[in-house]
Amino acid sequence: MPDPALVPLNSAALTPGLRPIPIRKNRFPPPKRRYSVTSDVLAYRRCKRQYGFFARRGYVSAQSGQLFFGTVIHQTLDKAHAHYRGELEGTHPEDVPTDEDIDRYFDQVADALEGQGVRRMSDASRDSAREYVKAFNREFGRKQNVYKRIIDTEHRLQKDKGDYILHGIIDVVAQAEGGEGWGSYEIWDYKGAKRPGNTRSGKTDMQNYEFQMRVYAHLYELRNGVRPKRAIVWFLGEPNPGNQQHEVDLSESNISAAVDVFEQAVRNIEQSIRTNDWSKITKADAPGEKTCVACDLRWNCPAVGGKYRIETRVL
Numbered sequence: 001m002p003d004p005a006l007v008p009l010n011s012a013a014l015t016p017g018l019r020p021i022p023i024r025k026n027r028f029p030p031p032k033r034r035y036s037v038t039s040d041v042l043a044y045r046r047c048k049r050q051y052g053f054f055a056r057r058g059y060v061s062a063q064s065g066q067l068f069f070g071t072v073i074h075q076t077l078d079k080a081h082a083h084y085r086g087e088l089e090g091t092h093p094e095d096v097p098t099d100e101d102i103d104r105y106f107d108q109v110a111d112a113l114e115g116q117g118v119r120r121m122s123d124a125s126r127d128s129a130r131e132y133v134k135a136f137n138r139e140f141g142r143k144q145n146v147y148k149r150i151i152d153t154e155h156r157l158q159k160d161k162g163d164y165i166l167h168g169i170i171d172v173v174a175q176a177e178g179g180e181g182w183g184s185y186e187i188w189d190y191k192g193a194k195r196p197g198n199t200r201s202g203k204t205d206m207q208n209y210e211f212q213m214r215v216y217a218h219l220y221e222l223r224n225g226v227r228p229k230r231a232i233v234w235f236l237g238e239p240n241p242g243n244q245q246h247e248v249d250l251s252e253s254n255i256s257a258a259v260d261v262f263e264q265a266v267r268n269i270e271q272s273i274r275t276n277d278w279s280k281i282t283k284a285d286a287p288g289e290k291t292c293v294a295c296d297l298r299w300n301c302p303a304v305g306g307k308y309r310i311e312t313r314v315l
Contacts, residue, residue, distance in 0.1 A: 032160070032163065032164050032165050033164045033165070033270075034158075034164065034165040034167055035164050035165065035166055035167070035262075035266050035269070036167055036168060037166075037168045037211075037212050037215045037216065037262070038168070038212060039055065040055065040265075040266075040269065041215075041262050041265045041266065041269075042208055042211070042212065043055060044265055044268070044269050045208075045265055046208075046287045046291060047281075047285075047287045047291060047295070048268075048272065048278060048281055048285065049278050049279060049281045049297060049301060049303070050291075050295060050297060051269075051278070052272060052278020052279075053278060053297060056272075056273065056278070057278075059296075061296050066294060067118055068110075068113055068114075068118050068119060068120045068125075068126075068129075069120070069125055069128075069129050069192050070192050071109075071113060071118065072106065072109050072110050072113060072120075072126075072129050073129050073132060073133055073190060073192040073236060074171065074190060074192075075109040075113075076102065076105050076106045076109050076133045077133060077136070077171075077190060078153055078154060079105040079108075079109065080097045080101075080102060080105065080133070080137055080141065080147070081147060081150055081153045081172075082153075083095065083096075083097045083101060083105070084096060084097070084141075084147040084148075084150070094148070096137075096141050096142050096145060096147060097137055097141060099134055099137070099138070102130075102133055102134050102137050103130070103134075106129075106130050106133060110126060128237075129192060132192055132236040132237055133236070135236070135241075136234075136236050136244075139241045140241070146174070149174045149175040149176075150172055150173070150174050150175075151173045151174060151175055151185060152172070152173040153171065153172055153173075154169055154170075154171070155169065155170040155171075155172070155173045155187075156168075156169050156170075157169070157170065157216065157219035157220060157222075157223055158219070159219055159222050159223075161263075163270075164266055164270075166215075166219065166262070167219075168212075168215065168216050168219055170187045170188070170189065170216050170220070171188055171189050171190050172186075172187070172188035172189075172190075173185050173186070173187055173188075173228075174186045174187075174188055176229045176230055179229070181226075182220075182224040182225070182226050182228075183226040183227070183228075183229060184229055185228055185229060186228060186229055186230040186231065186232055187213065187216055187217065187220060187228045187230075187231050187232070188231075188232045188233075188234060189209070189212065189213060189216075189231075189232075189233050189234070190234050190236060191209065191233060191234065191235050191236065191237075192236055192237060193235055193236075193237045194235055194237040194238050194239075195235040195238045195243055195244070195246065196209075201288045201289075201290065204288070206246070209233045209246070209248075210233075210248045210249070210254075210258075211258050211261065211262075213231040213233060213248040213250075214231070214248065214250065214254055214255045214257075214258035214259075215255075215258050215259065215262055216231070217231055217248075217250050217255055218255050218258070218259050227250060227255075228250070230247055230250070231247065231248040231250055232245050232246065232247055232248070233245070233246045233248065234246075279302070281301065281302055281303045282302065282303060283302075283303050283304075283305075285303050286303040286304055292304050
């Protein structure tokens with residue numbers, strides 16, 4: 001019996017006396033979806049409806065201020081790290097950036113983002129982001145020189161989980177006090193916000209930050225064969241420098257629980273993709289005022305029922 005994957009060319013079109021050339025159909029498996037801790041799982045857990053419309057259906061939010069705020073901070077700090085390593089034109093290794101350097105890098109990044117259509121919510125939000133980075137650089141760059149501890153920035157990690165690819169980007173891998181090698185390193189993540197308060201929404205935010213770092217620690221261990229020594233979340237908007245760092249518990253049980261939550265969230269996303277219905281959301285699913293006020297979809301959202309009005313928010 002002939003192989004069904006071999007399909008002959010139309011014999012009527014062939015020159016008499018020539019045999020058809022079999023053509024094998026390609027049987028490539030479908031590409032695996034990639035899932036990020038922040039842009040997929042946390043976004044989906046925060047609001048399934050937002051995630052479906054913006055991340056999956058490709059709608060573009062009219063409100064890009066929050067994206068601008070976080071991105072301009074991260075990219076300016078990345079330039080500060082590169083400055084210290086002597087990788088930028090006119091810089092030398094172990095040269096800590098000045099306030100003027102930070103101003104220049106910030107303006108470069110901000111102008112590039114706005115040129116790409118990622119715009120600030122207000123001049124005040126741009127000024128706040130600038131001051132967060134300058135304050136960090138003055139206290140932790142110039143005074144304490146944490147830059148000398150930095151091993152890598154934008155540290156990319158991924159793992160093939162069989163049905164999908166789990167990936168994430170760690171802001172900083174840094175040398176902890178004492179020891180050498182991957183088991184003595186810390187992983188850091190910068191947040192352009194104040195340290196969450198002891199409110200219900202503040203506790204949820206902190207739980208999400210800790211979840212993110214535990215999944216990163218899982219990926220880090222899969223790649224490097226050992227768990228990071230510490231995981232630190234930096235809250236750059238916190239006015240007290242002594243309160244900016246939050247260490248995340250990386251116990252085996254907590255990391256395992258975080259991975260289980262991630263995998264369940266991916267199963268839920270996959271189910272939503274199959275049904276293509278992102279609108280089954282109830283009041284119990286509402287993510288909170290901070291998220292809903294900035295959402296373009298709130299006007300006909302069954303979770304809020306037109307509760308939030310148009311307003312300008314200043315970060």
